[in-house]
Amino acid sequence: MELPDPKYLVSHVGHDMQRFDKKRWSRLLSSAVVMRTNEQGQHQIVFLSSSNPKKGDFLLPKGGWDKGEDIKKAALGEVIEEVGVNAQLAHGLGKVKFEDAGKKYTYFAYLMKANKIYDDWAESIRYRLWVLLDEAEVMLARRGQKVKVVKRAMAVNPFVDTHLGDCAKRFDERGRVHRPAWAALAGWCARFRAIIEALRMRTRVLSHSDARTHVEIGARDSAP
Template sequence: MAGQSMTSRTGTGNQRYGSKGERLVAGVVPLSSDKTKVLLIQSSSRTSWVLPKGGWELDEDTASAAAQREAWEEGGIICKIDKDLGMIPDIRPTNAVTKNAPKASYQFFEATVTEEKVNWPEKHKRSRAWYTFSQAAQLLAQRPELLEALKRSSMKR
């Protein structure tokens, strides 16, 4: 990632969509180098802990590039992508899908955090913290797609 921007991208004008109209979302499972801890970030509403993720945009060649940008914007971390954890469908019930949270298709990547910056684009609205597998699994329990990404990773249980 050449030169991190201090501005978060906003809006959906540049957003990629799948064949069924679902929003394509890319994210990372950011692990410590020894794979014993995962870095979670607060949701923008600060009500829950989540994995860094966001829309894969048209000017990004790969989903992994989008995932790395999201890790930077939301968590202030530089990470190396280790492996593709595959696609995870959005399994929310229809009544949980809204205009602000449309149906999505998630592609997560396992990544090793190589650097944690002091300042990052969304520092003013998010905290970050390291957790063990069992702690993270509990925190992500309300978000089945995030829990599935965590389970697919090679993080030490």
């Protein structure tokens, strides 16, 4: 049986230590979109059932960002406590501000990759559910702010390439770098710079080849 560190087998409680944005008097929270790849090669996001069983609702992991606590560590810790998943940070998803029942909240969201899934955890009394990306949007339809976070997660590559260390993949389906810019991306690490240069050369060769073919076809078409 896989178990997390004992400190994560008890839910974190610290309402007297919660952090607030004093300008908006908004409670600060960390939130996570935790992804894994199932046996069919499909990306899934983890949900947990609401703490209020009457709601019959499923939510993304979230929790308070306490005073003196690093927000990223807080987000990782909440994921272990609430859904029993040891994860690694893959991408920041920005923040989302919203109101619920007259109270203001600000979520600082992160995309994470699931590394290890535990058999028991602090809040295992709640259900853990893995759903496909398109299903996630449907399940969160009544929570617009959460849909925004999931869409942001879907807009970036979901996983860190372990062969490149801390360098995340940022290519679209045609192999083009779409975010961030070439120069910024090349500065991430030496191994990535080599890949970037190779892609640059490949792009130039293909561009020149396409241009030459276009000229040759045009010349043949215009011949008497």
